Amino acid sequence: MTTLAANGLSPTDFDFLAKLVLERSAIVLEQSKSYLLESRLNPVARENGFDTIGELADALRKPNHRQLADAVVDAMTTNETSFYRDIHPFEVLKKQLLPELIEKRSKEKRLTIWSNACSSGQEVYSIAMMIREHFPQLLDWDVRLRATDLSNDILERAQKGIFNQTEVNRGLPMQLLMKYFHREGVHWQINDDIRSMVRFDSVNLIENWPLTLANVDVVFLRNVLIYFTPDTKRQILAKVRQRIKDDGCLFLGGSENTMNLTNEFERVQVDRTVYYRPV
Numbered sequence: 001m002t003t004l005a006a007n008g009l010s011p012t013d014f015d016f017l018a019k020l021v022l023e024r025s026a027i028v029l030e031q032s033k034s035y036l037l038e039s040r041l042n043p044v045a046r047e048n049g050f051d052t053i054g055e056l057a058d059a060l061r062k063p064n065h066r067q068l069a070d071a072v073v074d075a076m077t078t079n080e081t082s083f084y085r086d087i088h089p090f091e092v093l094k095k096q097l098l099p100e101l102i103e104k105r106s107k108e109k110r111l112t113i114w115s116n117a118c119s120s121g122q123e124v125y126s127i128a129m130m131i132r133e134h135f136p137q138l139l140d141w142d143v144r145l146r147a148t149d150l151s152n153d154i155l156e157r158a159q160k161g162i163f164n165q166t167e168v169n170r171g172l173p174m175q176l177l178m179k180y181f182h183r184e185g186v187h188w189q190i191n192d193d194i195r196s197m198v199r200f201d202s203v204n205l206i207e208n209w210p211l212t213l214a215n216v217d218v219v220f221l222r223n224v225l226i227y228f229t230p231d232t233k234r235q236i237l238a239k240v241r242q243r244i245k246d247d248g249c250l251f252l253g254g255s256e257n258t259m260n261l262t263n264e265f266e267r268v269q270v271d272r273t274v275y276y277r278p279v
């Protein structure tokens with residue numbers, strides 16, 4: 001019997017699939033990533049009844065392949081995330097930015113925080129738990145925690161708020177696990193009180209964004225720009241600027257910055273982290 005791996009991936013099929021992924025998600029796949037494409041698309045091919053990735057590519061060349069194309073894009077996204085990832089941005093949010101915003105917004109009593117490219121939700125749930133733990137004065141505020149991602153599969157997972165033991169071992173203090181989660185079989189589920197603080201929506205960064213994502217106070221856009229070309233990063237940062245309040249703030253991932261991409265944000269370094277303010 002021929003195995004999928006043994007069939008390899010032709011340069012033509014690689015180019016075709018890389019273009020499809022680029023057009024639908026802006027994720028750039030260099031030829032050197034052909035191993036990644038193969039290892040991630042082998043299961044997609046199998047699950048959809050194809051013997052080879054070549055056959056999968058052929059099916060995608062025919063019309064009406066939306067679901068299959070979504071599955072391919074989903075498989076090519078990297079969903080790596082963790083609770084309180086890199087910790088310092090969350091510390092700055094807790095110690096400096098939220099107290100400042102609470103003072104500034106004390107009349108309207110409304111705050112909007114957007115976790116963009118939220119993956120399985122650990123980032124936004126980290127913020128939600130922080131708010132419950134440290135900002136009881138926000139209980140009667142209109143706090144809007146919005147979380148968006150391109151992948152419907154990952155959003156469905158995020159919305160359920162179910163995590164395995166390895167996931168809760170990464171970055172989540174035991175005291176928060178005990179307080180805000182309950183057992184769900186061998187997994188852990190975040191309690192409804194925290195879960196209901198968050199609204200999850202499907203948003204592709206390179207397509208239209210919902211109008212309701214406007215006047216945002218804090219944008220988390222972490223560890224996703226790395227997958228895009230400089231031009232795409234520029235376009236996305238320009239759109240973020242339109243959606244963020246003049247005195248709001250933006251967090252990027254540890255290896256991301258705005259250099260040569262935009263002059264509409266200034267870099268602010270606090271302790272061991274950096275955030276960006278509109279100028």
Ligand SMILES: C[S@@+](CC[C@H](N)C(=O)[O-])C[C@H]1O[C@@H](n2cnc3c(N)ncnc32)[C@H](O)[C@@H]1O
Nearest residue numbers: 025077078080081117119150204205222223224
């Ligand atoms: C590495 S995760 C980052 C998760 C989280 N922000 C963090 O820093 O831990 C990257 C996420 O970006 C999402 N993504 C990739 N391309 C996207 C696009 N064009 N629009 C929206 N989300 C996208 C992926 O689905 C994935 O969940």
